[in-house]
Amino acid sequence: xxxxxxxxxxxxxxxxxxxxxxxxxxxxxxxxxxxxxxxxxxxxxxxxxxxxxxxxxxxxxxxxxxxxxxxxxxxxxxxxxxxxxxxxxxxxxxxxxxxxxxxxxxxxxxxxxxxxxxxxxxxxxxxxxxxxxxxxxxxxxxxxxxxxxxxxxxxxxxxxxxxxxxxxxxxxxxxxxxxxxxxxxxxxxxxxxxxxxxxxxxxxxxxxxxxxxxxxxxxxxxxxxxxxxxxxxxxxxxxxxxxxxxxxxxxxxxxxxxxxxxxxxxxxxxxxxxxxxxxxxxxxxxxxxxxxxxxxxxxxxxxxxxxxxxxxxxxxxxxxxxxxxxxxxxxxxxxxxxxxxxxxxxxxxxxxxxxxxxxxxxxxxxxxx
Amino acid sequence: xxxxxxxxxxxxxxxxxxxxxxxxxxxxxxxxxxxxxxxxxxxxxxxxxxxxxxxxxxxxxxxxxxxxxxxxxxxxxxxxxxxxxxxxxxxxxxxxxxxxxxxxxxxxxxxxxxxxxxxxxxxxxxxxxxxxxxxxxxxxxxxxxxxxxxxxxxxxxxxxxxxxxxxxxxxxxxxxxxxxxxxxxxxxxxxxxxxxxxxxxxxxxxxxxxxxxxxxxxxxxxxxxxxxxxxxxxxxxxxxxxxxxxxxxxxxxxxxxxxxxxxxxxxxxxxxxxxxxxxxxxxxxxxxxxxxxxxxxxxxxxxxxxxxxxxxxxxxxxxxxxxxxxxxxxxxxxxxxxxxxxxxxxxxxxxxxxxxxxxxxxxxxxxxxxxxxxxxxxxxxxxxxxxxx
Numbered sequence: 021x022x023x024x025x026x027x028x029x030x031x032x033x034x035x036x037x038x039x040x041x042x043x044x045x046x047x048x049x050x051x052x053x054x055x056x057x058x059x060x061x062x063x064x065x066x067x068x069x070x071x072x073x074x075x076x077x078x079x080x081x082x083x084x085x086x087x088x089x090x091x092x093x094x095x096x097x098x099x100x101x102x103x104x105x106x107x108x109x110x111x112x113x114x115x116x117x118x119x120x121x122x123x124x125x126x127x128x129x130x131x132x133x134x135x136x137x138x139x140x141x142x143x144x145x146x147x148x149x150x151x152x153x154x155x156x157x158x159x160x161x162x163x164x165x166x167x168x169x170x171x172x173x174x175x176x177x178x179x180x181x182x183x184x185x186x187x188x189x190x191x192x193x194x195x196x197x198x199x200x201x202x203x204x205x206x207x208x209x210x211x212x213x214x215x216x217x218x219x220x221x222x223x224x225x226x227x228x229x230x231x232x233x234x235x236x237x238x239x240x241x242x243x244x245x246x247x248x249x250x251x252x253x254x255x256x257x258x259x260x261x262x263x264x265x266x267x268x269x270x271x272x273x274x275x276x277x278x279x280x281x282x283x284x285x286x287x288x289x290x291x292x293x294x295x296x297x298x299x300x301x302x303x304x305x306x307x308x309x310x311x312x313x314x315x316x317x318x319x320x321x322x323x324x325x326x327x328x329x330x331x332x333x334x335x336x337x338x339x340x341x342x343x344x345x346x347x348x349x350x351x352x353x354x355x356x357x358x359x360x361x362x363x364x365x366x367x368x369x370x371x372x373x374x375x376x377x378x379x380x381x382x383x384x385x386x387x388x389x
Numbered sequence: 390x391x392x393x394x395x396x397x398x399x400x401x402x403x404x405x406x407x408x409x410x411x412x413x414x415x416x417x418x419x420x421x422x423x424x425x426x427x428x429x430x431x432x433x434x435x436x437x438x439x440x441x442x443x444x445x446x447x448x449x450x451x452x453x454x455x456x457x458x459x460x461x462x463x464x465x466x467x468x469x470x471x472x473x474x475x476x477x478x479x480x481x482x483x484x485x486x487x488x489x490x491x492x493x494x495x496x497x498x499x500x501x502x503x504x505x506x507x508x509x510x511x512x513x514x515x516x517x518x519x520x521x522x523x524x525x526x527x528x529x530x531x532x533x534x535x536x537x538x539x540x541x542x543x544x545x546x547x548x549x550x551x552x553x554x555x556x557x558x559x560x561x562x563x564x565x566x567x568x569x570x571x572x573x574x575x576x577x578x579x580x581x582x583x584x585x586x587x588x589x590x591x592x593x594x595x596x597x598x599x600x601x602x603x604x605x606x607x608x609x610x611x612x613x614x615x616x617x618x619x620x621x622x623x624x625x626x627x628x629x630x631x632x633x634x635x636x637x638x639x640x641x642x643x644x645x646x647x648x649x650x651x652x653x654x655x656x657x658x659x660x661x662x663x664x665x666x667x668x669x670x671x672x673x674x675x676x677x678x679x680x681x682x683x684x685x686x687x688x689x690x691x692x693x694x695x696x697x698x699x700x701x702x703x704x705x706x707x708x709x710x711x712x713x714x715x716x717x718x719x720x721x722x723x724x725x726x727x728x729x730x731x732x733x734x735x736x737x738x739x740x741x742x743x744x745x746x747x748x749x750x751x752x753x754x755x756x757x758x759x760x761x762x763x764x765x766x767x768x769x770x771x772x773x774x775x776x777x778x
Contacts, residue, residue, distance in 0.1 A: 198426070198584075203629050207708065210697060232699035232706065251700040252722070268702055271559050315703035331570045333591035336614045337627065337673045340591070342566050358673075364573065 031063040031219045032098040032111075032186040034084070039093035041079050041243075053079045055243040056093070064217040066210070070230035071240035072266070077223045080240075081189050084221065085114050097187055113185030113218070115177045115193055121164040127151075127175055128160040134183055150178050153208045155201065169196040174205065181212055188218040194229060206232060227267045231255065239263045256376075261309060261385035264378060270314045270340065273352045276382065279306040287323075288379065291347025294323045298374035302388050309385070311378035314340070314353040317370040324371035327352065332362035343368055390452075391465070391545025391578040392417050393438065397447035400433050407433040409602035410447070415546075418576040424589040424625060425599035431582040434599070435548045438580065439468045451545055467544035469536060469552055475523040481534050482506060482519040488542045495543070509541045512571050529560045533567075540571075547579045553588065565591055586626045590614075598622045620667065620744050621752040629672045629706060629717050635746065636666040643668070643743070643759075648712030650691045652738060658756050665746025667753060674740045675718035677707050680731040690733040691716065695726050709734050 041054040054076040061067050069077035082088035084095055086107030095102050102110050121130045128147055135143035151157045156174045159167060167175065173196045180188055193209065194202045210233055213220050224230050230237045231251040238248040239262070247259040258264035264272050277288040277295070281304040287294050288310055295310065302308065327345035339356040354370050362368065371377070379388040393415040400408040407430045415421045425431050436442045438449055440461035448457040456464045475484050485506045489497045497505070510516040513533045523531055536552060552568075553561045565588055572579065572592065583589055589596045590610045597607040598621070606618045617623040623631045635646045638660045642651045645668065654660050676688075677695075684690040693711035700706075705725035707718045709732060716734050726732050738759045747753035 199628055200624065200630055206699075207697065210699070228701060232701060255700060255702065255722075269558055270562050313703065331566050331573070333566060333569055334610065335587055335590050336610060337671075340562075340566065364570075 030184070030186050031217045033063050033096075034061040034187055034219055034221070035059070035094075035096045036080075036084075037094045037096070039080070039083065039095060040091045041076070041083060041088065042091045053243050054083070057243075057245060059238060059245065059248065061219055061221065063219055065235045066213050066218075066220040066222065066233060068222040068224055068230040068234040068237045069240055070224055070227060070237055070266070072225060075240040076243040077225075077240050078191060081191055081221060081223045084110075084187075085112055085116075085189050086110050110187075111185060112187040112189055113180040113183045115180030115188065115190040121172075121175060121179075123164055126161050126163050127156070127167070130164070130175065131160075131179055131182055134179070146182060150182050153212065154178050154205060155208075170198070170201065173197065177205075177209070181209075181216070181218075184216050185218060188213075188220045190220065190222045192224055192226075193222060195224075195226070202229075209233065228269065231267065239266060241266075258311070258378060259387055261311070261380040261387075264311045264380070268313055268315075270353050270355070272311045272313045272378075273317075274309050274311050274380075275345075275348045275352065277308050277310040277379075279304060279308060279379070288377075290325060291345060293325050293345075295325065295371060295377055296323055296374050297377040297379050299379045299388050302379060306388070307382040308379045308388060309382055311380060312352075312372045313376065314355040316372040316376040317352075317354040318372065319354075319356075319368065319370050321369075321371040321373075324369040325352070326367060326369040329362050329364055329366040329368055331364060334361065341368060343370070390417055392450075392452055393546055393578060393580065394450040394453075395434075395438070395447065396450070398434070398437050398444050398449065399446040400430075400437055400442055400444050406602050408437060408444075411602075411604060412447075413597070413604070413607070415578060415580065417578055420572045420579045420581065420592055420594045422581045422583060422589040422593035422596045423599050424583060424586060424593075424596055426584055426625075429599040430602040431584075431599055432550055433602075435468065435550055435580060435582055438546070439466050439548055440464050441468070465543075465545045466548055467539045467542045467546075468548040468550070469539040470550050475531065475535055475538070477523050480520050480522055481510070481515060481526070481537075484523070484534060485509065485537050485541050488538055505541050505543075506537075509537045512574065513537050513540075514567070528556060529564060532556060532560075532564060540575075545578065547577055549579060549581045551583055552581075553585075554583075561585075561588075568592060586628070590626070598625050616758075617669075617742070617755060619752050619754045620669065620747075623669050623742060623744070623755070627671055627673075629719065631742070632668075632670045632672065632675075632716050633744070634668045634670070634714050634716070636668045637746070638662055638664045638666065645691065645712070645714065647714035648691055648693070650689060650711070652689045652759065655743075655757065655759050658743065660756075666756070667744040667746055669742035669744055669755075670716070670736055671740065672706070672717045672719040674737060675716065676735040676737075677709065677718050677720050677726055677732050678735055679726075680733050682733055682735075684733070684735055687739065688735045688737050690735055692731070692733050695728050695730045695732055698725055698728050707732075 036057055036059040039057045043051045071077050083090050090103050131147045132143045151160055154174050159171050177193050194206055197205055222233055236250050237254055238245045241262050247254055247263045254267055277290040279302040280287045280289050286299055288297050325345050327343040330342040330344050330351050333340040338358055339360055341354045341356055341362050342351040343354055344351050381388055395411050395413040398408055398411045423431050437444050448455055486502050489502045515530055515533050553564050569592055595609055596613050598605045600621055606622045613626055636643050637646055638654055641654055643654045644651045680692055691711040693709045695707055696710045697708040698705050703722050704719050705722045707720055709716045741759050743756045745753040
């Protein structure tokens with residue numbers, strides 16, 4: 021277990037209390053980008069802010085970094101309120117891609133710059149070691165101008181990490197990397213974070229990145245945190261329709277239904293067919309949206325939805341079947357096990373276990389349990 | 390209707406050879422996918438077929454006719470580029486009609502134009518949007534309209550260059566399925582270029598993996614998956630990538646160098662004592678079980694502990710340290726081990742790929758596969774396939 025031990029002595033807790041950001045510009049309506057946000061991050065924890073563009077995630081990160089003024093509320097690092105501190109005094113490490121590198125210095129010198137300024141004795145070795153882990157040894161002698169966007173991203177990440185800040189802020193750290201490099205760099209980032217114990221906030225629009233990197237993740241929309249929890253909680257127990265839809269690939273199937281109480285049992289009627297969800301509280305006649313993830317749909321279950329195969333894609337690791345269910349306006353997606361084959365026109369019946377059939381209020385989108 | 394043959398096609402830009410002696414036969418109605426990383430020469434290959442670049446050597450044949458020196462408009466191919474352009478001031482209908490009005494691909498009276506537009510827009514599911522302007526469309530609808538502009542032209546061969554690359558992951562998956570539907574219905578000859586292996590697997594009747602201007606392997610999706618010719622193809626298909634673990638031959642056994650895990654060496658591979666190998670294992674074909682679980686017949690167990698367990702969705706990517714090696718497995722989230730747990734990774738020997746040894750970053754050929762613990766011999770590939778099915 022020694023490899024898992026984390027040195028959190030330097031890491032600081034970060035807390036965000038009722039933080040708001042309102043943009044005002046003359047002649048325009050006020051725009052509230054962040055609407056009273058609360059977040060508590062433990063020392064050494066890695067969390068992500070996940071959401072579509074415009075959800076307020078980057079604004080939040082920029083307020084923590086000091087690159088944006090705070091309209092209301094407090095941001096605390098440890099027991100210090102940082103609202104009014106200049107960025108340089110906040111003791112946060114920032115891995116923003118746009119963060120400027122010194123153009124006349126090569127990558128190695130750029131990375132070593134801060135360490136040398138602090139008279140770190142083994143600066144050169146540290147730079148080499150970090151470069152090796154982030155797969156960027158071959159670019160150490162290049163100048164910033166000749167780097168690709170993916171390489172710049174790694175340099176920004178390395179520079180933020182190498183300072184070992186008590187709080188580390190990363191804005192879309194893996195976005196420009198190709199799929200294969202992304203997987204490896206993601207793994208190294210997670211291991212480095214564990215080893216050095218940085219309290220880390222990652223901003224991303226990529227649900228896979230948030231799920232795989234985070235200890236906990238905050239799913240944001242419209243300047244509000246929709247759900248904050250572990251990846252398991254967010255994926256298996258979504259708080260509302262937005263979270264269920266935003267997290268998961270292929271996307272969750274969402275289709276309208278009406279609750280039917282049959283004896284003590286809750287059933288949901290979907291286009292004349294029935295499903296048995298895990299919810300126990302809804303009343304008879306409640307209009308809902310039903311959510312079933314493609315990965316949770318299995319054949320050979322009763323009750324089940326029956327439809328016709330529109331198209332089957334064999335991805336070898338698994339298959340993807342799109343099913344036309346009469347009365348549902350778009351095809352539903354079912355993920356099938358490897359080595360199973362379906363043809364267009366086949367009849368297929370599928371359902372999920374009750375706990376994996378989610379109900380959302382048709383009006384508010386809130387989860388009904 | 391169209392067949393395509395490339396014979397020794399080569400294209401150089403200055404001293405760089407973008408396409409290097411490519412030979413290919415695409416039969417009528419085939420959906421042929423070229424898969425490769427950026428810079429591999431995918432787009433140049435398409436442009437060579439379309440006649441948009443002058444090739445330096447070789448020839449291009451369409452329906453058996455040598456088109457090498459024929460102007461693009463007379464080759465009867467339709468090509469869609471990665472960045473689609475629509476006329477912003479024209480409606481969907483007008484955008485689709487414009488290729489038919491150019492006169493370059495034959496003349497159509499308005500009834501004929503209307504008929505072609507009807508067929509294509511119905512297939513693409515945009516027939517209710519004919520009077521909208523591009524700015525009134527969603528991203529996906531715009532993408533479909535742009536694709537419609539290509540498909541509305543009658544052509545012997547359709548050339549599609551990463552048509553889905555600008556869409557977000559969810560829309561891309563939905564459009565991929567639609568393309569598959571369209572391809573099934575229309576059975577036009579298509580050459581499709583992508584860097585996304587899932588698109589290649591889902592759409593391709595056959596796939597060619599392109600590296601540095603050369604085809605490394607051409608085959609059906611199943612062939613590419615089960616029998617990649619080298620580690621490059623093995624890594625190009627599948628995410629997370631296939632695990633590649635150093636191994637060597639010791640007596641009549643193969644030993645994983647980093648962990649000492651061994652199993653009988655097949656005797657038909659011509660392996661010699663001390664020979665360095667790499668073993669390939671696909672993450673979704675590994676099982677992770679509590680330490681000490683007996684390995685069933687045909688499986689070998691590698692003991693280690695879980696370094697990382699990362700959610701991918703329903704699945705969890707488990708990174709297991711086995712000796713000095715790291716094995717990535719993808720397991721169902723409902724049965725995923727915790728980080729730090731002691732586990733055995735079960736490797737199904739028939740799914741194990743044996744590659745020649747090499748330096749990190751160097752790609753090496755596949756030598757074969759192993760079948761059955763205790764048998765001590767690999768069966769010929771054909772028998773192997775049978776045993777698997």
